[in-house]
Amino acid sequence: xxxxxxxxxxxxxxxxxxxxxxxxxxxxxxxxxxxxxxxxxxxxxxxxxxxxxxxxxxxxxxxxxxxxxxxxxxxxxxxxxxxxxxxxxxxxxxxxxxxxxxxxxxxxxxxxxxxxxxxxxxxxxxxxxxxxxxxxxxxxxxxxxxxxxxxxxxxxxxxxxxxxxxxxxxxxxxxxxxxxxxxxxxxxxxxxxxxxxxxxxxxxxxxxxxxxxxxxxxxxxxxxxxxxxxxxxxxxxxxxxxxxxxxxxxxxxxxxxxxxxxxxxxxxxxxxxxxxxxxxxxxxxxxxxxxxxxxxxxxxxxxxxxxxxxxxxxxxxxxxxxxxxxxxxxxxxxxxxxxxxxxxxxxxxxxxxxxx
Numbered sequence: 001x002x003x004x005x006x007x008x009x010x011x012x013x014x015x016x017x018x019x020x021x022x023x024x025x026x027x028x029x030x031x032x033x034x035x036x037x038x039x040x041x042x043x044x045x046x047x048x049x050x051x052x053x054x055x056x057x058x059x060x061x062x063x064x065x066x067x068x069x070x071x072x073x074x075x076x077x078x079x080x081x082x083x084x085x086x087x088x089x090x091x092x093x094x095x096x097x098x099x100x101x102x103x104x105x106x107x108x109x110x111x112x113x114x115x116x117x118x119x120x121x122x123x124x125x126x127x128x129x130x131x132x133x134x135x136x137x138x139x140x141x142x143x144x145x146x147x148x149x150x151x152x153x154x155x156x157x158x159x160x161x162x163x164x165x166x167x168x169x170x171x172x173x174x175x176x177x178x179x180x181x182x183x184x185x186x187x188x189x190x191x192x193x194x195x196x197x198x199x200x201x202x203x204x205x206x207x208x209x210x211x212x213x214x215x216x217x218x219x220x221x222x223x224x225x226x227x228x229x230x231x232x233x234x235x236x237x238x239x240x241x242x243x244x245x246x247x248x249x250x251x252x253x254x255x256x257x258x259x260x261x262x263x264x265x266x267x268x269x270x271x272x273x274x275x276x277x278x279x280x281x282x283x284x285x286x287x288x289x290x291x292x293x294x295x296x297x298x299x300x301x302x303x304x305x306x307x308x309x310x311x312x313x314x315x316x317x318x319x320x321x322x323x324x325x326x327x328x329x330x331x332x333x334x335x336x337x338x339x340x341x342x343x344x345x346x347x348x349x350x351x352x353x354x355x356x
Contacts, residue, residue: 024192025291031303040073044183049218050190051087051140055272085218086113111156172220204245231297241276249282263310303344
């Protein structure tokens with residue numbers, strides 16, 4: 001005879017899917033950090049994989065933060081997990097733990113995450129990666145290669161005996177415990193679909209796939225637990241500065257975008273990790289349509305609407321947007337057959353329109 005607790009577990013497990021995904025549909029820097037921080041209050045857990053080459057930016061109480069490893073829900077009640085597919089730079093991890101005074105009750109890092117060593121960083125810096133591909137040379141690809149060769153250093157083993165050992169755990173089991181009890185989980189994807197190892201503009205790609213299915217695999221959950229995806233995109237896609245690869249659309253200057261938006265201040269964007277001036281392009285609808293085909297987002301979050309019309313900077317009511325920006329959104333929805341439910345009008349947490 002089934003016990004009451006086991007019956008409850010079955011009811012919880014089968015009642016509804018628990019895992020949502022935030023994924024970038026372009027080449028990164030779409031605004032995943034801002035959206036993850038904004039959504040954090042709706043979830044019990046936020047989990048991130050990937051490595052420190054991707055900086056996620058968000059604002060809290062008008063202060064700017066950049067997280068390279070820890071999920072952006074640091075100011076919410078969420079538990080924060082770094083998945084087995086995570087790649088950890090110990091120095092960066094320590095800095096982020098100290099910055100937010102994160103305790104082991106708040107943050108857990110999977111034992112099977114891989115450690116980036118100084119050797120990995122030096123190997124990439126001595127290689128031709130930066131010149132050939134505009135790589136950040138943070139050692140992430142080299143660490144990933146060592147994991148594949150089974151010669152890398154797992155986080156749980158590497159930090160044994162140090163204070164970081166308290167942050168080690170089995171995040172996969174913890175996530176499934178949350179699923180059993182009906183808790184909502186958000187995967188904070190890093191980078192963007194256009195950088196996917198198998199689906200991007202090879203060789204100008206990262207060392208892993210950036211898809212919904214790959215992110216589910218990263219954290220160790222079945223597609224049966226999947227609920228929905230927020231697809232994040234920009235009005236003008238970017239790539240990092242240097243020889244970072246092509247898009248199918250025209251490359252623009254930042255002055256052109258500032259002029260189009262009738263902005264009194266020049267638009268400029270720099271990468272969060274390397275500080276390079278970003279390359280910027282016309283919207284690439286072909287790549288967006290492919291990203292939608294592969295990832296099947298349920299709704300879209302559109303960032304940088306003020307790049308269409310600078311007058312819309314900081315607005316938080318859709319009805320107050322200019323006709324120019326509304327027309328852009330309507331045309332995007334028609335082209336992609338998806339609703340734009342969240343609109344970013346500026347960098348701060350209050351600079352958002354939520355149409356859900």
